[in-house]
Amino acid sequence: xxxxxLAGVSACGGGDSGNEASGSDGKASRKPSASASPSPAKPKxxxxxxxxxxxxTDATVGVAMPVSVVxxxxxxxxxxxxxxxxxxxxxxKPVAGAWHWFGDKRADWRPKEYWPSGTTVKVEADMKGxxxxxxxxxxxxxxxxxKVGDDVRADVSVSGHTxxxxxxxxxxxxxxxxxxxxxxxxxxxxxxxxDKQEKVHMTSCSVGISCNKGxxxxxxxxxxxxxxxxxxxxxxxxxxxxxxPGSGSARGSxxxxxxxxxxxxxxxxxxxxxxxxxxxxxxxxxxxxDNGYAAFNLDWDQWLQGSASGEGTTATL
Numbered sequence: 001x002x003x004x005x006l007a008g009v010s011a012c013g014g015g016d017s018g019n020e021a022s023g024s025d026g027k028a029s030r031k032p033s034a035s036a037s038p039s040p041a042k043p044k045x046x047x048x049x050x051x052x053x054x055x056x057t058d059a060t061v062g063v064a065m066p067v068s069v070v071x072x073x074x075x076x077x078x079x080x081x082x083x084x085x086x087x088x089x090x091x092x093k094p095v096a097g098a099w100h101w102f103g104d105k106r107a108d109w110r111p112k113e114y115w116p117s118g119t120t121v122k123v124e125a126d127m128k129g130x131x132x133x134x135x136x137x138x139x140x141x142x143x144x145x146x147k148v149g150d151d152v153r154a155d156v157s158v159s160g161h162t163x164x165x166x167x168x169x170x171x172x173x174x175x176x177x178x179x180x181x182x183x184x185x186x187x188x189x190x191x192x193x194x195d196k197q198e199k200v201h202m203t204s205c206s207v208g209i210s211c212n213k214g215x216x217x218x219x220x221x222x223x224x225x226x227x228x229x230x231x232x233x234x235x236x237x238x239x240x241x242x243x244x245p246g247s248g249s250a251r252g253s254x255x256x257x258x259x260x261x262x263x264x265x266x267x268x269x270x271x272x273x274x275x276x277x278x279x280x281x282x283x284x285x286x287x288x289x290d291n292g293y294a295a296f297n298l299d300w301d302q303w304l305q306g307s308a309s310g311e312g313t314t315a316t317l
Contacts (some may be wrong), residue, residue, distance in 0.1 A: 065274025076133025080308035181252025189286030225264035238264035
């Protein structure tokens with residue numbers, strides 16, 4: 001089953017993402033004292049603002065989670081190097097990484113390799129006075145701090161009907177699955193978990209499969225234990241139409257990965273935002289890197305092609 005959503009925003013459900021960009025970690029600013037410095041000069045034009053920064057501050061995420069910054073207004077190509085310069089990523093365990101632009105409003109920063117487990121990361125977007133190249137200028141500083149938790153990974157074999165879970169390098173469990181059909185194949189590649197919900201309302205109409213109740217591919221269901229992988233609607237979850245997945249049943253999905261009820265609940269309890277789920281053996285291509293948080297579906301050279309300032313190393317916290 002599928003439904004379009006990103007960061008908790010869904011055409012058929014979802015809720016607050018909690019990823020809104022917050023100045024100084026969302027703490028209220030103090031009123032200036034009588035001896036405070038004069039206010040800075042008025043910006044030259046209308047403000048350039050950040051719509052969201054993901055992960056949210058104080059979050060604990062997986063090793064494949066990028067930093068994703070979304071601007072409210074387009075950033076011109078000529079201004080992106082300057083904007084990147086003012087978006088500083090620091091880490092308690094320094095790593096190489098780079099920014100990559102998806103269109104003119106979204107910039108993601110990912111490490112060259114997965115984050116080391118246990119790393120604390122700080123993102124400081126000092127946008128004050130920074131130009132977006134389209135007549136807008138930043139007016140504030142945004143700060144988010146998050147932590148990289150246990151190294152939990154899931155490897156899905158579509159042809160083998162298995163999902164293997166490891167934690168900090170040790171095998172944990174192998175679960176039986178079914179994935180997409182020939183008509184609706186599952187995305188290949190590595191997708192960092194976007195979010196998860198105990199229940200999601202899913203309809204075939206919301207993702208363009210079928211709005212005709214008499215069609216064989218029509219569905220309108222609320223399903224449990226949903227781990228969200230792509231904006232286009234890929235989930236790992238339980239499906240009432242495929243209650244006992246595995247090579248014996250070999251029933252296909254509309255692109256999701258199906259687990260039994262018990263396995264879906266267990267998997268839901270193991271994973272968090274940013275944990276990598278890698279799918280192989282499907283006839284479909286890898287998910288686009290901006291279809292959710294699939295940054296590692298681009299190799300490093302491809303990632304750098306979308307960067308205005310190139311590879312750098314994080315400052316040390």
